[in-house]
Amino acid sequence: MTKGEKRLSKMIEGRVAGKPESCITMVGSRSLTRINDTALVYKSGNTVWVNYTKTPDAIDNRDYLVIRKFSGSQLCRTDNITLRDRFSNMFSGIIFLDDFVPYRLPEGEG
Helix, strand or coil: CCHHHHHHHHHCCCCEECCCECEEECCCCCCCEEECCCEEEEEECCEEEEECCCCHHHCCCCEEEEEECCECCEEECCCEEEEEECCCCCEEEEECCCCEEEEECCCCCC
């Protein structure tokens, strides 16, 4: 298990995966958590949404995300995420989203 997979495993420990969804609603200024070479994670209430992406190897904390959403407050698998280097501000890659998998605590444990 990679370092990123271990970190993600701790974040979703004790939770059960639900039906994947193509979009999630992003509230306020909460941001996506990047787990290098693994996934993007968004926490909303008791739900942890995980997008494993089609290009997990592109996820790296050395870059910042530029997200172009086409659906207002929602982030969808069709939205564009480009990466820019933190120091040079140069383009450094693209993240292709996949469906968002919700992880929730089992009934009665939330």
